[in-house]
Amino acid sequence: MSDDGGLITRPPFRDTRLPVRTRVADLLARLTLDERIAMLHQFAPGVERLGLAPFRTGQEALHGVAWMGPATVFPQAVGLGATWNPELVRRVGEAVGREARAMRARDPRVGLNVWSPTVNLLRDPRWGRNEEGYAEDPCLTSALATAYTRGLRGDHPERWRTAPVLKHWLAHNNETDRDTTSSSVRPRVLHEYDLAAFRGAVRAGAVAGVMPAYNLVNGRPNHVSPYLREQLRTWTDQELVVCSDAGAPSNLVDSEHYFDTHEEAVAAALLAGVDSFTDHDQDASKTIARVRGALERGLIDASTVDTAVGRLLAMRCALGELDELDEFEGAAGGIDGAFDTPAHRALALEAAEQAVVLLANDGLLPLSESGVRTLAVVGPLADECKLDWYSGSLIRRSTPREALAERLGADRVVFADGLDTVRLRTAAGWVRVPDAAAEGEGPAEEGPTDEGPTDEVPADEGSLDPAQTAGRTDLPPLTVGDTPTDLSLADWGGGVLTLRAPSGRYLTVADDGFVRAAAERPGGWVVQETFTLEAHRDGHLLRHLGTGGYVCVAAGGLKVAERDGSKEETVFRLEVVERGEDAVARAAARADAVVVVAGNDPQIGGRETEDRTTLALPAQQERLWRAAHAANPRTALVLTSSYPYAVGDAADALPALLWTAHGGQAAGTALARVLFGDVSPAGRLPQTWYASHDELPDLLDYDIIASRATYLYFDGAPLFPFGHGLSYTDFSYGELSVRREAGLTVECEVTNSGPYDGDEVVQIYASAPGSRVPLPHRRLIAHRRVRLRRGERVRLFFTVPIEDALGFWDVAHGRWTVDPGTYEIHAGASSADLRATATVTVEGPPPAPRPVLRRGLEAADYDVADGIVLVDRTKVRGDAVACRDDAVGRLLFRACDFGAGATSMNVEAARDAAGAGAGDDATVEVHLADGTTLATVSVPPTGGRYAYTAVHAALPTPPTGVQDLHITLRGGLRLARLGFSD
Template identity: 65%
Template sequence: MTAPTAPALPFRDPQLPLGKRIDDLLGRLTLDEKISFLHQFVPAVERLGIAAFRTGQEALHGVAWMGPATVFPQAVGLGATWNPELVRRVGDAVSKEVRAMRARDDRVGLNVWSPTVNLLRHPLWGRNEEGYSEDPKLTSAIATAYTHGLRGDHPVYWRTAPVLKHWLAHNNETRRDTTSSSVRPRVLHEYDLRAFRETVEAGAVAGVMPAYNLVNGRPNHVSPYLAGQLRTWTEEELLVCSDAGAPSNLVDSEHYFDTHEEATAAALRAGVDSFTDHGSDPARITARVKGAYDKGLLTEADIDTAVRRQLSVRFRLGEFDGWDEPGAFDTPDHRALAREAAEQAIVLLRNDGVLPLAPDTRIAVVGLLADECKLDWYSGTLLHRSTPLEGLYERFGAERVEFAEGVDRIRLRTSAGAFLRVPDAPDAPDEARGAEGALDPALLAGRTDLPPLTADATGSELALVDWGGDVLTLRAPDGRYLSVAEDGYVRASADQPGGWVVQETFRLEPHGNGHLLKHLGTGRPVCVAADGVKVAASDDDEPEVFTVVVSERGEDAVARVAARADVVVVVAGNDPHINGRETEDRTTLRLPAHQERLLRAARTANERTVLTLVSAYPYAVEASRCAAVLWTAHGGQAAGTALARVLAGDVSPAGRLPQTWYADDADLPDLLDYDVIGARQTYLYFEGRPLFPFGHGLSYTSFGYTDLEVRAGDDTLRVSFSVTNTGRVAADEVAQLYGRAADPSVPRPRRELLAHRRVTLAPGATKRLTFEVPLSALEFWDVAQNRWRLEPGPYELLAGASSEDVRLRTTVTPAGEPGAPRPVRERGLDAAAFDEQSGTEIVDRTRTAGDAVTPAADGTAELVYRACDFGTGVGEVRAEVAGEGTVEVSLDGGPALAVLTCDRRGGVYDYTAVTAAFSAEGVHDVRLRLRGPLRLAHVGFSG
C-alpha cells in the first residue's frame, strides 16, 4: 500500500491569494527566524524547505562583480540614447543573464540593486556615471524602461526584482555619510521625489535603497518619506534595502543615535526591511535587533512588517512555486544589442563638416583612451572588447590608421644612480595566456608571487600617464600597470587601475633635488631595498628620492603622427577608477593638463582635429577650436566598433546630452547646494550660456519641424507636430517637447521637458508625432497650501531638437486654480515652507519627522513668505524655537516689528514657545531674520 502524500503547506499553493500565502509562511516562522531574515544574507529554514536568500545583485549596465558578462554602456550613456525602448531591451538582456548566471552560481542574486535614479544636478558628482540625467522626466522614463526589462514579461513572476538607488537627494561623495542635503519642499516634490515616484508608479519596482547622506538633517535610513511618500505610490509591498554599512553609520559616523539598538529599531520602524552591514556575517545585526526587541524598542509586529515585504519579493520571483525562466548569456542578440546601445549613446556636439570620414582618409588616432576599453566599479568582466583604435583598424584598415598614445616615456633614477627595473613576466600556466599564447595581464592582478621591481644600471622605460590632480599611473613596457600588493612590494601586476582602494595610482612629490614617489593607496612613499622596491612600512623607512629622466614627451609623439594624417582623432576622457568615482567627487570640469597638452599638440599639427571625449561626466573644453567634438560615456564591450561606425558615417549620431555641459567651473554652484531653484541649477533654471545645452546633439542630416497642433481636454493636452528628414542620410532624430509657465507667480523652470521620442527617418520621410501631456505636468508644489496646484495660464509649449533649439511654439491657457494668500492667522507658518531664503539650512525638527530652519555657517539667515493674510488683525507672534538666538519679524521689507529671543540651552530638539507683541492686518509679505545657533520650527499669529 502506498503511503498518502502529505498535503503541501498553504504558502506553497499558487492558487491562494498572495497575501494569504505570505500570512501562512510568516506564521510558521519563529521570532529568531524572522529576525534572521532582516540581514542581507538570509539563512535557509530547512524545516520548511526554504532556501537561503541574498538581497543585492549589482546590475547597473550588465551583471557586475560575478565574472564575465555582457557589458553595456554606462548608465549615463544609456540616458544619452533618449530611447526607453532600447533601454528596456538592455534591461531584458541583463535580467536574462542574471538568471543564466544564477543557474551555475547561486551567489548571483535575483534582487538586483539598479537602476540609479539620483538626478545629475551637479556634473562634478563622482558617481555621475551611475545616473541617467539631470532631468526627472527623462530619468524616470529611462529608469522605468530598465526596470520593466529587469522585471521581465511574465504575467505573474518577476525575472529579477529591481531596487532603485539611492533615496534621496544624494549627489556628493565628499563626506557622503555625514553631509546633509538641504532640500526645500518645492525641490523635494518637483525634483527629487519625482524621478522615484514616476518610476515606482509604473509598476516594475520591487524596492528602493536609501542613500548614505542626510536630508534636512535626518539620515535617509530613518527618513519619514519612506512611509509618507514612497509607500503611498503603489499597492505593492516595497522592499527597502539599506546601503552597505549605513545602519552602523547612524551611530558610528553620524552620531544620530547613542546606541546601535536605538538606531536599528528606528531604521526598521521608518521602513528599512533588509540590513546590509558587516558583509556576510549577520551576527551583529541580529544581535542589535534582538537587543532592541528585548528593550521594548521594537515589537514583533514591527519585525513581521519588514519580513512580509521581503517575502513578497521572494514570492514574486517564483521561489516558492519552483518557477524559473531559462536565462540567456552572451548571445549574438546580446552582443548586437551592446553595439546598438553604444552607437545610440554617441553624441555629436560639434561638426564643421569634417565628419563623416571618407573611406580613403588617413587617420591619426591619439590619446590616453585611444586604445582602451575602460570598465567602472559596477561593470562585469569583459567577454569581448573593442577600443577606438581597434574599431578604426577594422573599419578603415590598419594601413590607413596610425597610433600614438601620447604618454610620457620616462626612467626613474635613484639617488645611487640606478634605475627602476621591471622584471620580465615569469612563465605562466596556459590558463593565464590568451588565445595566441600572450600573457594576459588581467590574470596577474593581485599576485604576490611575481617578482617586485628592482634597480639596476639600465632599468626599464615606463609609461607615465598623468590623470590630473597630481594622480598618475605607471606602466611596464609590456603594458602591465605598477601596483602594490598587501605585502607592500611594487610589482607590474595589473591590467588596469581598479578596486575599491585603487592600488595602481601614485604621485610624484618634489623633494630636495628630486621627487618622492608616493603610493596613493597606502599614502606612503616608495623605498628601494635590497629585496626589491616597496612602499615604506613606517615613518622610519627612508624614502627614495628619484630623478625623472624623460625619454619622450607624449605631445611630441602626437604631433609627429598628426602631421602625417588627413584627420586626427584625439580620444580623451577619464579612467572610471580615478579622479571621479564612487567615494570621490571631481574638483574641476577641465580636462587634465596632460590631455590638454596632447589636444593642443594635435591641433597645432593638424587643424582637422576631431576630439572624442570618452568619459563618465561632462567637461569644459574649447570646442570651437576643434573641427568636430563627440562625447560618449564608457560604452562597454562594443565602444570602439560603435565609435568607428559613427566616424565613418555607417551610423548617423543621434545621442543627446542628458545633462547640461557648463562652460566653466564658475557656472557651478557649491557641491553641497541642493536647492536647484535658489542656486539656478540644471537646464531648468540656469540663466547663463552653457557650453552645450541639455538635449543637444547633432546629426549627419537635417530635420524640419512643422504643423504644431494642440487639443485641450479636461485633464490632458494632446500635442502633435511633424518631423521631416530634410537631408540625404537616413538617421534618428530625438524630438523634444518642453513647457514653461509664461507669467508665473513664483520662480518656475525656464523650460521643462514634458515628453520626447526618438524616431528613425529615411531621407525625405515625415512622421507625425503625438504626445498626451497630462495637465498635472504643468503643476507646481504650492508651499502655501502644501500641495500641487495648476496655476492659471498662459503656458508655452516648445517643440524642437534640444532645450535651446526650439523650432515650434504655441501657447495654451488652462483654467487652473488661482492662488490664495496664506491663512497665517489660522495656520501660521511652517519655517521650511518659505518662498525665498538666504543663509539658511533646513534641519530635522525631531528625529522622526518634520523640518526646522537654522542659520548656516555665519549665524545669520533670512526667510521670506509671500502674501500672508492676517485677516482682520493679530496682536501677538509666537515662535517655536530651540537653542539660542533671536527671530526678527518684519512686513514688506520694512523694519523689525517684533524680536523674539530664545536663550534656552537644551538640546537641539528641546523646543520652546517664545512670544512677543506684533500688530498686523490684511495681506503682507513676512520676512524673518534669524540670528544665532537656533532652530525655528513654526511661527504662529493670534489675537
C-alpha cells in the first residue's frame, strides 16, 4: 500500500508473480537500444531511471570463491575429481555458492554469475590446466559437474543462489598457442567424448550457460561455434547464457585473423550465440562501438541484440537482480550467505581426506603413533599449503609438517625442506640480501581474519590476483659485497628455479626491475619469482623468466637488464653450501619413518598459459626420495600435485606411495589423518598415470580413437590405471547381474572383508568384444562411493540408459546407435581391476551400410584417416577435410552401398589459388579395397578456401553392392563431400 492507502503499481518486470519470459520482455521494451547494447559487455552499467543496478558476468569459483579476498579454499578440481563422490562435490558447490552470497552482501563487486566448473576432459596430463578439470572420462566428469553446479545453483525451482557457467567449450586441452591452434575433432570424438562432458549438467538444468574456449575446433574459433546452437541449445529449454573468454572476441581478428574487421567478428559471435563479451577489462567502449558498427553495416539487426540481452536478463532475473531483495530472499526459501562456518571448515577437511589416493602400500601404512617415536617430514612441499591461480585467499591453513607436529608433538617431528643451500658470487662480490630484508619478518602466516574482499577486483580471466603479485618496493634490492647470504634453491624441473632468502621470502622482480627478497610466494599472471641458470664461460648467467632479461650488477643493486642487453655484464658462480638430499638423509636417519612430500607449485611449470613437456618428477625431488629411502627404508612418498607424474622407480622401490591434488586449507590435516589411519584412503585416480611421456601422442592430437589415448583406448600398460586407488581394508565383490528394464539395470554386492571401516568406489564398466567399429576397451557407465563398516555387506543398483551405456555415434548415418550383439558389463575397483562380469544381449537388425547413392559421403564422416586434418567448411558451419601440410591424406569409408552400380561421381571441393601448393596438382583419387581405381579428379583453383566447386567424373568401372571405399587426397585442397549417382 502507498502512504495514502492506494495500491503500489510496479512495472511487470518487477512483478515476481509473472513468468520470467514476460518480465524480461517487458524490461527489454523499456530499454533503449544503446542501453541494450551496453549490456552485452561483461561490465553492464546500471540503468538508473529503471532502478537497475550494474551487473558483472563472471566470478571465479572453481574450488571456492576466488580473487575476492578470504574464502574457504577446497581441494583443486582434479582433487575433487579424485573423490569420485558427486554428493560431496554437490555439498562443496553449495558451500561455495553460500559464500559467494555472503561476500556479495558485503561487497556488490562479488559476482553471482560464477564461471565454474571446468569440464574440459583431462585427455593429456601435460595440459597446463590439468588442475582445473575433474577427469579424463566424460561419465565421471559429467556426474561431478552436475553435482557441483547443482550445489552452486541451489534447489529452488526458480530462484538461483548463483548462476554457474561451464568452461571451456570445446575440445580445449592445450595452453601452447591456445588462441591460434585448432583441435581436429572427428564426429565420433566430438559426440562421444567432448560434448558428453557438457551434456549431463546442461540437461540436468543446473547450468546457466557456457564459456567458449580460446582455441579453434576444425579450423573455426569456438566463439563462432555452430555447436552452440546445433548441440548446446537443443539439450534444454532453458535460456542459456554464453559468456566469452577474456579477450577472445578481439582474438577473432587480432591473433586468429578469422575476420577482417571487429564489426564482422562481433556480429558473427552474436549470431553464433555469444551473449556477453569479456573484452578490454572494464572498458566497454570498444565492444559497444563494434556492435554499433555491425548494426550500421547491416551485419546484424536489433533483434540479434535483443536475443542476447534477453538471455542475460533471464539469468539476472533468476538471481533476483530484478526483484526487491526481501522478496527474493523470501521466495527462495532463504538463499542466504554463510561464510567460513564450522560446517564449511569441516567440509573442506572431509573433501581433502576423500581426495587422497593410496597408489601403493607394502604394509608401511597406516603409521601408528606408538610405533613412530620420531617422524621425518621432508621435501619442498612438506611445510607448504600451495594455492593455484583460481584459489581464494586462505583464512586458515595446515601444512603436512604443521599437522603432523600437532599430532605427535613438535619434538617428534624432524623437518628438512630438501632445497639446496647456495651462494652466488660475481666478479664484484657475493650476492647478499640486505639486513633489512634478510632479518625482517618472514612470509605472513594466513590465519583467521575478518578482512573483507581486496580493493582490486580482477576483471576477467586475464587479470591479476592482487594477493599473488609481488610488487613490493619498500624492501631494498639485493646487493653484492664481501659477506654472502645463503639462499635456498628449488629446482622445479626444466631448469626453472626459485630462490628464497633466510626470511623465507622469494627473490622477485618488481616493475622497477630490481631483484628483492620480497614475495611471499610465486604468483601472478606472469610469475616474477622464477629464474634459470644458463652456462656461460666459467659460470652462469642468471635469467629472469618473467621478463626474459638477465640479472646484472647495477647501481643500486641487482637488476634485470633489458631483454636485448649484453650477456657479458654479470657472470654468476654458484657455490653449493649443502645439497638438499644430504639434509634429507640426515633427517631420515634420525627417524623411525619418513614422509617425503614432493610435487609441483601450481604457479610454476604447468598452469594456465603453460603446458608441461614431460611427466618426469623434477630431478632434485628424485634425489630427495632416493636419499631418504637409502637412509631409512620406511619411507613413504607423497606426491602433492596438480597432475600425474611418471614415477615408476619410486613405485617399485618405496613401500608406500600416495597422491593428492593441492588440498586447500585443510590439506595438511587431511594427509596426517590418512597417514595414521584415522581415515582409510579411498580416493581414486581420475586419469591414467602413464609410465612415460613417450607413451603419449602429440599434445595437439585430439583424436583419442586413432591415437589410442586415455584409458578408453590406451593399448599399453599404465603405471597406474584410471580409477586406481588402494585402501587399508579389503573389499570383495559378489555376483554381478544385468537386466534390461528402464535402461540397463546393474546389480552387484560388495562386502568390506578387511580389518578397517572404509569407503569403496564401485565402478561399473561396459565393453563390446568384437565390435565392428573401434570402441573403448571399457568405458565407465556408473559408479558409487559407499561407506562400509568392517564386515558390512551392501547390494547396489545402477540404472543407465542403454544408449549411454552401449551406444556410439554412427558416422555412416549421423546418429547415435546401439549395435545388436553381446556386451560385457563389469564391476570392479578400477578400470584394470574388474572383479565381476556379466553379459547382456541387444537384439535388432544388423547395421545398415552407408546409403551413398541417396546421401553421398560427407568427407568428415570417415571411418579411418591418415595424414588429414579437419577444417571449417564455411565460417558459419560444417566441416571439410584437408591434407595435413598440403601433402597426402587418406580416408576410408567402410560398407558403402552402391546398389546395382554407381556410374558417376561429384567431388565437392575448394582450393585457394593463393594458398600453399597452389601451383601443384590437387587431386582426389577414389578406389576400392582391391585396388581398383574408380576415378582421379583434379581440383582447379576455386578462388578461395570457402569457394567450393563440384567436379564431375564418370566411373568407367561402376562399383556395385557393399564395398569399402578408399580416398587419397593430394595437394592443398579441401574436400567437403562426394556424391554418387547410378
